[in-house]
Amino acid sequence: MKRLFLFVPLLAFVAVVILFNQNMDNDPSKLELARKDQPVPTFKLGELYNPGRELTPADLKGEPMLLNVWATWCPSCRVEHPYLLKLAKEYNVPIIGLNYKDDRDAAKKWLETLQDPYRFVIFDQEGRLGLDLGVYGAPETYVIDAAGVIRYRHVGVVNEKVWRETLAPMLRNLKMANANAVEEPGS
Amino acid sequence: MIAQRLLICLTALWMSSAVWAIDDYQFSSDEGRERYQTLTYELRCPLCQNQNISDSTAPIAKDLRREVHRMIEEGKSDDDIVDFMVARYGDFVLYRPRLNAQTAALWLGPVTVVTLGLSILLYVARRRRRSLGESAELSDEEQARLRALLQQTSSEESEQK
Missing domain, CATH: 1.10.8.640 (Cytochrome C biogenesis protein)
Incomplete structure (x- = not known):
């Protein structure tokens, strides 16, 4: 019995190793999504090109989509832009832009020069919607399901790897779930 | 200047x-x-x-x-x-996180570790004191035996001389 106590330090050491090892992949600069599985917070904002067009959470419903937070002051957004274009043009992914704390003319010029991957762009100059979503840096990309519920957030540049490993499977599953939900009442 | x-x-x-x-x-x-x-x-x-x-x-x-x-x-x-x-x-x-299921380890961890450490320390100290106490005070019987042993050794030593 007394001998067993000698193993206590070893056990404690093993426990600490396991604990640390589990947290190795945990990037402390990535925040958990506080709004996960909640509907998009209410907002009423104009469109980038068409300030008279009033956008609300109802515009973020109907099919699973990506909501991409970007700004012209954000260098990583420029890095990400060509890939968003590819997603929109080649894979026909619905991407909504959220122009975050930016200048309207600068944002319009950016999309004219670099082309526009967005179905429409919410113009959030004050950063109100950004704050309500919990945006803390750009670019951020939210996955929103057909019912307008936030499912996931990717912080940082969306590239081939992120798309293939995370966003694409997630959108596919949401699309399937949505198709089933639509079929059921009819059958 | x-x-x-x-x-x-x-x-x-x-x-x-x-x-x-x-x-x-x-x-x-x-x-x-x-x-x-x-x-x-x-x-x-x-x-x-x-x-x-x-x-x-x-x-x-x-x-x-x-x-x-x-x-x-x-x-x-x-x-x-x-x-x-x-x-x-x-x-x-929150720099001062709230107490909930997720932060319980954060709040209760140090208290648990300190309590555990203190109780181990107390346990070890008490056991040591008890074993010291036992050896320090001899019963009458043990005293008599000790005296007998001491006498025996001293007489053996004088014989060798």
Whole structure:
């Protein structure tokens, strides 16, 4: 019995190793999504090109989509832009832009020069919607399901790897779930 | 001359510390100002990780300070303001996290470890004292045996001589 106590330090050491090892992949600069599985917070904002067009959470419903937070002051957004274009043009992914704390003319010029991957762009100059979503840096990309519920957030540049490993499977599953939900009442 | 230079240096030093007092919010009461200071001191900047929002110059920290100021002036309680932040940025923004299932290890861990350590220490100390006490006081029987043994050895020694 007394001998067993000698193993206590070893056990404690093993426990600490396991604990640390589990947290190795945990990037402390990535925040958990506080709004996960909640509907998009209410907002009423104009469109980038068409300030008279009033956008609300109802515009973020109907099919699973990506909501991409970007700004012209954000260098990583420029890095990400060509890939968003590819997603929109080649894979026909619905991407909504959220122009975050930016200048309207600068944002319009950016999309004219670099082309526009967005179905429409919410113009959030004050950063109100950004704050309500919990945006803390750009670019951020939210996955929103057909019912307008936030499912996931990717912080940082969306590239081939992120798309293939995370966003694409997630959108596919949401699309399937949505198709089933639509079929059921009819059958 | 030296005094003048010293004055310039001191002014420069004083100004450098004043640089990060960036916003100039007006409060309708001193109590509001104090609450603002406490809250911005205890809320963590989501982007810069190891700074509170009162120290950080990041745009997001500026936005959050503005929100804190707005809510204080609107008469919201500290709990309301903290709830607002947690709803958006999670427990991460609290430098003093709340006690819930996720943070239980954080709050109770140190207490558990200290209690465990103290009880082990106490256990070991008590056991040692008990074993010392046993050996120090001999019963009459043991005393007699000890005396007999001592006499025996001393007589053996004298025989050898």
